[in-house]
Amino acid sequence: MKFELTKDFLEEIIEAIEVDNVQFITEKVLKHYPADVAEVLDAVNKNQAQYIYQLMDEEFASEVLVELDEDVRDEFLASFSNSEITTQVELMDTDDAADFLQDLPDSRKDDILSNMEDVELSSDIANLLSYDEETAGGLMAKEFICANVDWTVGETLANLRKQAQEIDHVYTVYVISEHNKLLGTLSLKTFLYADNETPIKDLYRPNPIAVKTSVSDREVAVVMDKYDLVAVPVVNEAGVLLGRITIDDVVDVMREDAERDMQLATGVTEKIEATDSPWIITRARLPWLLVGMVGGILGALVIGKFEGQLALFPQLAFFIPLIAAMGGNVGVQSSALIVQGLANNSLKFDSTFAKISKEFLVAIINGAILSILIFGYNYLFGADYRLCFTVSLALFAVILLAGIMGTLVPLMLHKYKIDPALATGPFITTLNDVLGLLLYFWIGYAFY
Amino acid sequence: MKFELTKDFLEEIIEAIEVDNVQFITEKVLKHYPADVAEVLDAVNKNQAQYIYQLMDEEFASEVLVELDEDVRDEFLASFSNSEITTQVELMDTDDAADFLQDLPDSRKDDILSNMEDVELSSDIANLLSYDEETAGGLMAKEFICANVDWTVGETLANLRKQAQEIDHVYTVYVISEHNKLLGTLSLKTFLYADNETPIKDLYRPNPIAVKTSVSDREVAVVMDKYDLVAVPVVNEAGVLLGRITIDDVVDVMREDAERDMQLATGVTEKIEATDSPWIITRARLPWLLVGMVGGILGALVIGKFEGQLALFPQLAFFIPLIAAMGGNVGVQSSALIVQGLANNSLKFDSTFAKISKEFLVAIINGAILSILIFGYNYLFGADYRLCFTVSLALFAVILLAGIMGTLVPLMLHKYKIDPALATGPFITTLNDVLGLLLYFWIGYAFY
Numbered sequence: 015m016k017f018e019l020t021k022d023f024l025e026e027i028i029e030a031i032e033v034d035n036v037q038f039i040t041e042k043v044l045k046h047y048p049a050d051v052a053e054v055l056d057a058v059n060k061n062q063a064q065y066i067y068q069l070m071d072e073e074f075a076s077e078v079l080v081e082l083d084e085d086v087r088d089e090f091l092a093s094f095s096n097s098e099i100t101t102q103v104e105l106m107d108t109d110d111a112a113d114f115l116q117d118l119p120d121s122r123k124d125d126i127l128s129n130m131e132d133v134e135l136s137s138d139i140a141n142l143l144s145y146d147e148e149t150a151g152g153l154m155a156k157e158f159i160c161a162n163v164d165w166t167v168g169e170t171l172a173n174l175r176k177q178a179q180e181i182d183h184v185y186t187v188y189v190i191s192e193h194n195k196l197l198g199t200l201s202l203k204t205f206l207y208a209d210n211e212t213p214i215k216d217l218y219r220p221n222p223i224a225v226k227t228s229v230s231d232r233e234v235a236v237v238m239d240k241y242d243l244v245a246v247p248v249v250n251e252a253g254v255l256l257g258r259i260t261i262d263d264v265v266d267v268m269r270e271d272a273e274r275d276m277q278l279a280t281g282v283t284e285k286i287e288a289t290d291s292p293w294i295i296t297r298a299r300l301p302w303l304l305v306g307m308v309g310g311i312l313g314a315l316v317i318g319k320f321e322g323q324l325a326l327f328p329q330l331a332f333f334i335p336l337i338a339a340m341g342g343n344v345g346v347q348s349s350a351l352i353v354q355g356l357a358n359n360s361l362k363f364d365s366t367f368a369k370i371s372k373e374f375l376v377a378i379i380n381g382a383i384l385s386i387l388i389f390g391y392n393y394l395f396g397a398d399y400r401l402c403f404t405v406s407l408a409l410f411a412v413i414l415l416a417g418i419m420g421t422l423v424p425l426m427l428h429k430y431k432i433d434p435a436l437a438t439g440p441f442i443t444t445l446n447d448v449l450g451l452l453l454y455f456w457i458g459y460a461f462y
Numbered sequence: 463m464k465f466e467l468t469k470d471f472l473e474e475i476i477e478a479i480e481v482d483n484v485q486f487i488t489e490k491v492l493k494h495y496p497a498d499v500a501e502v503l504d505a506v507n508k509n510q511a512q513y514i515y516q517l518m519d520e521e522f523a524s525e526v527l528v529e530l531d532e533d534v535r536d537e538f539l540a541s542f543s544n545s546e547i548t549t550q551v552e553l554m555d556t557d558d559a560a561d562f563l564q565d566l567p568d569s570r571k572d573d574i575l576s577n578m579e580d581v582e583l584s585s586d587i588a589n590l591l592s593y594d595e596e597t598a599g600g601l602m603a604k605e606f607i608c609a610n611v612d613w614t615v616g617e618t619l620a621n622l623r624k625q626a627q628e629i630d631h632v633y634t635v636y637v638i639s640e641h642n643k644l645l646g647t648l649s650l651k652t653f654l655y656a657d658n659e660t661p662i663k664d665l666y667r668p669n670p671i672a673v674k675t676s677v678s679d680r681e682v683a684v685v686m687d688k689y690d691l692v693a694v695p696v697v698n699e700a701g702v703l704l705g706r707i708t709i710d711d712v713v714d715v716m717r718e719d720a721e722r723d724m725q726l727a728t729g730v731t732e733k734i735e736a737t738d739s740p741w742i743i744t745r746a747r748l749p750w751l752l753v754g755m756v757g758g759i760l761g762a763l764v765i766g767k768f769e770g771q772l773a774l775f776p777q778l779a780f781f782i783p784l785i786a787a788m789g790g791n792v793g794v795q796s797s798a799l800i801v802q803g804l805a806n807n808s809l810k811f812d813s814t815f816a817k818i819s820k821e822f823l824v825a826i827i828n829g830a831i832l833s834i835l836i837f838g839y840n841y842l843f844g845a846d847y848r849l850c851f852t853v854s855l856a857l858f859a860v861i862l863l864a865g866i867m868g869t870l871v872p873l874m875l876h877k878y879k880i881d882p883a884l885a886t887g888p889f890i891t892t893l894n895d896v897l898g899l900l901l902y903f904w905i906g907y908a909f910y
């Protein structure tokens with residue numbers, strides 16, 4: 015019964031809500047996976063979502079809540095009382111609980127946590143909330159299965175049964191010392207073949223791949239991708255096992271990072287979605303548009319210095335868009351590639367000089383080809399020889415400049431720990447435009 | 463023993479190779495995880511990689527080979543004989559084997575497969591190779607664990623032990639009918655609690671999430687992300703279980719898609735990496751740069767029509783860069799957001815009219831703010847009133863136009879099954895530039 019939220023189905027659901035058709039909702043909607051029900055809640059309005067929510071049992075409701083879109087989740091949180099939230103959060107995994115409570119004001123968080131019956135659970139969640147959201151500590155959950163290195167297989171299985179009741183997805187058993195230091199891993203598969211008497215010592219895999227709590231979420235994604243892990247243990251500086259990150263959370267991080275990079279390239283400063291209100295979208299876009307406008311004003315000032323010449327030789331104006339556009343295109347092609355190379359860590363061993371030389375060579379080839387083509391075009395259409403040379407030389411110079419800047423700027427940003435993806439945004443294209451215009455008119459001045 | 467390939471370590475490795483220090487390589491390099499050894503092979507040159515490769519035992523070598531960067535893998539494949547490749551491929555999982563052989567010429571593929579001792583394995587791999595690379599069929603592996611729905615827990619465990627020997631990562635047992643139709647799933651965890659006598663029928667979870675072989679790899683990623691799956695079963699049209707896709711392959715797909723989208727936005731036509739040669743990079747960038755140049759020529763023609771006016775009022779030229787740049791920036795902000803919304807499937811329920819209206823509203827607000835600001839700037843600096851109005855009105859019009867086009871074009875491309883990410887590339891910015899210039903000069907013509 016593959017779930018698909020078509021327009022028709024959505025209309026049926028809304029209609030069922032209108033006429034209070036509880037049976038329809040219970041049988042046609044709530045029988046699906048939590049992620050699907052969350053999709054329905056994301057698509058209906060606030061009141062309709064509340065209606066459906068009231069019909070769920072507590073456990074199912076908590077599973078659906080963690081799948082909700084952020085905006086819808088915040089609406090629900092605003093409508094719940096603190097004690098209602100306490101009940102729901104007690105049913106969630108600790109990492110989901112921490113995410114759920116993350117954006118609430120501290121007073122509400124404290125109230126909710128202090129009212130939990132399970133004190134161990136509430137201090138686990140509080141601990142997770144203390145980590146930066148964008149680190150391994152902020153991604154991890156406290157639910158994991160561990161076995162003491164001195165146990166036998168039989169003792170481990172008995173313990174496993176107890177521990178695994180709380181955990182949905184069991185992939186690996188973490189082997190720890192008596193001081194909770196992570197020593198290795200054991201796959202569940204091992205238990206299919208092992209004798210109850212065998213000591214764990216003889217079976218586990220040492221030198222486990224783990225991440226420290228302070229590592230960035232991007233770094234966690236890189237590690238899990240590199241070693242094809244579905245879960246990675248999280249340790250502190252002393253190697254003590256503190257939590258576990260599962261791949262689904264990392265997949266979310268990867269998706270959000272990709273979207274953010276794309277948005278940075280278009281000069282959008284805060285994370286927005288296509289479903290946000292016009293005001294939010296406007297507010298996120300305006301800052302960089304203003305930067306672009308300042309660039310345009312600078313461009314106007316540059317051209318203004320050559321007003322006299324333009325009056326005499328207005329043909330110079332014809333190719334302003336070409337020069338500006340090509341500078342922008344070339345610059346962003348270079349910077350986007352460097353940014354990706356930095357993200358993939360594939361540029362580690364090339365010296366800065368090597369990287370710039372390669373971009374320079376590419377720029378020379380592209381610049382030469384394009385300059386010759388535009389020269390040919392101008393010549394064919396009988397343009398003044400001065401215009402032919404001005405445009406071609408300027409184009410060549412601008413492409414070289416844009417290629418070099420497109421390489422240097424992300425590398426410099428990266429060196430000073432600033433997100434190099436900023437180099438793919440309008441700031442750099444604007445800079446390229448202005449410098450390009452300067453070059454163009456200086457060269458024009460020389461020829462005319 | 464966390465692995466890190468620093469410049470120093472790499473130099474030590476290269477030096478060890480030079481002096482034939484086998485012990486160093488065996489103890490300091492080959493003791494690491496396959497993904498780490500692959501990282502070393504990616505970083506050294508061809509001969510050095512061969513040297514290290516010769517020192518590995520067969521099984522480890524096959525694990526390293528599947529982790530290699532594509533270019534390095536192709537170099538190795540070129541250096542191996544067909545029978546060497548047959549030996550390696552026999553040790554790999556079927557999906558890795560299919561990927562490994564994918565780009566070889568058919569004659570080599572046939573020879574390698576026909577020389578395999580295990581006929582079942584070679585026909586499995588051949589079957590996988592028959593699917594389009596970018597579909598579920600192309601991603602899946604034939605290794606999975608299944609249980610007949612009529613078995614008991616005890617019978618399943620006995621079978622599991624046999625099947626699991628071949629499989630590294632066991633997450634879920636797939637429950638099938640006697641005709642191999644997928645009926646449901648069983649997590650390994652269940653076996654911790656179940657009695658050997660209990661029938662599987664009573665324990666398994668029905669209505670499994672599965673994908674058809676024809677589904678695109680992007681769709682698979684969406685499904686696995688949505689339901690937080692680490693593995694998804696693949697079925698044919700009749701619901702028969704054919705294979706399994708694990709999350710690590712999907713993570714690779716996601717990463718490559720994100721990189722490709724970013725490159726499309728900068729007008730790069732084939733997938734390139736920062737480590738590619740200058741010729742490959744040039745070849746991938748040139749087509750779109752030519753498009754940009756054609757746009758620049760069109761721009762020159764447009765401005766050319768107004769040569770007379772420019773001679774009289776060269777101030778009109780000052781703001782050409784501003785108009786062009788703003789049109790480009792606004793257009794790409796709109797299109798990038800729509801493209802992301804389409805990829806996330808979050809725009810499903812907004813009508814086309816709703817989407818355009820929202821972008822239109824954002825464009826009006828941004829356009830109004832920026833037009834007023836530039837009017838203020840021009841007025842303050844004593845520009846001719848005609849210039850003030852021309853620039854402001856043109857800017858407003860261009861922003862509206864760019865906003866609408868930035869919304870319409872990706873939606874139209876999507877409707878005709880063309881990748882909407884093309885709309886974020888230089889083609890659209892070029893179009894916006896030219897139309898913007900036309901608007902600007904028409905308005906100028908009216909005022910002057």
